[in-house]
Amino acid sequence: MSTVGNSTNIFWQECPVGKFERQKLLHQKGCVVWITGLSGSGKSTLACSVNRELYSRGKLSYILDGDNLRHGLNKDLGFKAEDRTENIRRVGEVAKLFADAGLVCIASLISPYRKDRDACRAMLPDSNFIEVFMNMPLELCESRDAKGLYKLARAGKIKGFTGIDDPYEPPLSCEIEIIQKDGVCATPDDMAGEVVTYLEEKGYLQDQ
């Protein structure tokens, strides 16, 4: 019997089919690939490319995209600091469940605050949290402005926009950092290759 948060008198329910059995079934190891970076840095594009590459190799992954989750699970949240923190906490908990299900869970959110990302890392056992930093210059993200939001933020029509008048705290140490080389951005497929190679080398795509 235990107390967790606001719940009292609750019990942890065990089931005979566990993570180990699910991983055996799927021939892979559950983990979370957490993609962080500015709006327009290419998080969703990378998430989709990794998802497609894994699918082509017969590996099961699932994308948790910040924008999409704000249409449902997180539709009660805005962009104040405490809302962003709650957004990341919830997605971290969901990602943990997907990893426990045996999937490669690809979470793609701005997740601007280091402490929130670190809290998600701490939720995952055995360092199964792979942080990918889309380290793209603000100028590039702003020049892309796929949704026209930077323009609105510069015009003062959106307040608290990350990178403009709200902070982004880059990771101090992450597993993978994606950067431009000689001012050129790699293709989404090449970036995905870097992530998938990492997963392969660390044994996430092998029989368990």
Ligand SMILES: Nc1ncnc2c1ncn2[C@@H]1O[C@H](COP(=O)(O)OS(=O)(=O)O)[C@@H](OP(=O)(O)O)[C@H]1O
């Ligand atoms: N104020 C403000 N700041 C940043 N982003 C904003 C804002 N308002 C709306 N948007 C749009 O919301 C998307 C980011 O959602 P996230 O859930 O990833 O944000 S966060 O992690 O809680 O910071 C983000 O999507 P991406 O461009 O895919 O990053 C924006 O399209």
Ligand SMILES: Nc1ncnc2c1ncn2[C@@H]1O[C@H](COP(=O)(O)OP(=O)(O)O)[C@@H](O)[C@H]1O
């Ligand atoms: N590697 C890349 N090379 C060129 N353009 C890219 C690359 N990655 C993303 N883009 C483009 O940049 C824009 C923003 O990408 P997106 O994946 O939506 O970023 P985010 O999810 O971080 O907001 C889109 O128009 C996308 O096509």
